[in-house]
Amino acid sequence: MKDIQVVIITGMSGAGKTVATRIFEDLGYFCIDNLPPTLMPKFIDLIEDSDSDKLNKVALVMDLRGREFFDSLFSSLDAFSKAEKIRPKILFLDAKDQTLVRRYKETRRSHPLSQMGRPIEGIRLERKKLEEVKGLAQYYIDTTDMSPRQLRDRIISEFGSESETFRVNLLSFGFKYGLPIDADLVFDVRFLPNPYYVQHMRARTGLDQDVSEYVLKWTETHQFLGKLMDLLSFMLPQYKREGKGQLVIAIGCTGGKHRSVALAEWICKKLSENYPTNVSHRDIEKGK
Numbered sequence: 001m002k003d004i005q006v007v008i009i010t011g012m013s014g015a016g017k018t019v020a021t022r023i024f025e026d027l028g029y030f031c032i033d034n035l036p037p038t039l040m041p042k043f044i045d046l047i048e049d050s051d052s053d054k055l056n057k058v059a060l061v062m063d064l065r066g067r068e069f070f071d072s073l074f075s076s077l078d079a080f081s082k083a084e085k086i087r088p089k090i091l092f093l094d095a096k097d098q099t100l101v102r103r104y105k106e107t108r109r110s111h112p113l114s115q116m117g118r119p120i121e122g123i124r125l126e127r128k129k130l131e132e133v134k135g136l137a138q139y140y141i142d143t144t145d146m147s148p149r150q151l152r153d154r155i156i157s158e159f160g161s162e163s164e165t166f167r168v169n170l171l172s173f174g175f176k177y178g179l180p181i182d183a184d185l186v187f188d189v190r191f192l193p194n195p196y197y198v199q200h201m202r203a204r205t206g207l208d209q210d211v212s213e214y215v216l217k218w219t220e221t222h223q224f225l226g227k228l229m230d231l232l233s234f235m236l237p238q239y240k241r242e243g244k245g246q247l248v249i250a251i252g253c254t255g256g257k258h259r260s261v262a263l264a265e266w267i268c269k270k271l272s273e274n275y276p277t278n279v280s281h282r283d284i285e286k287g288k
Contacts, residue, residue: 111123
């Protein structure tokens, strides 16, 4: 039976659970927000019976937004003890009362336990109710003086690695069909010799070996790739350091079938040595 990593994200309302959930999603966790504790046993059965790799890492956000479910939280946690290979870890997020009050004022939201009263009243009641859960938590993070970036770094240090939160997507495309709207970086390779004008290659694509070899054999191609990889070797660590989750690099030629496809495949192979990398070809089937 597969090992399943389960993290229960809980803690004080306003302490950063929403930000934490996004970080766990970047780490590849399947995240469920505000799961009623009464449904946890059924969810455990689901992930144990599933063959999907998406359910190997699961993060459950559980808090007092569903007050009627809170009393069943501990009995639901006991359900994990009956699962063979699931041992949940509890992450408790906290912050000082005055920080929580300030955050509620900034967002103009009501505290879930004091919708008709002062935020501090709900905060104090919630802290009392969560005291036992806090004692069970294996991980405790006080976000009082933390920025979202600092919280991200802390969670990554505890539950994942920096490489898991940064992916590179290579995309080939044809300028005649328009620029890709989701591209972060666009490189135009229409200056390179075009296999389209070689009769036996016209109907083929950059995925075919003879076309790829044709595109890659030119001095201009080697010079371009050398300069591009030098640029990317500088830029990608900077994007990663700033907390970017993914980078879309678009390589464009005229029709998106020959030059851009061959080069996107080559660049993907090189970058995959250091980053999780994917390649796709937007326009390779067009114009047939």
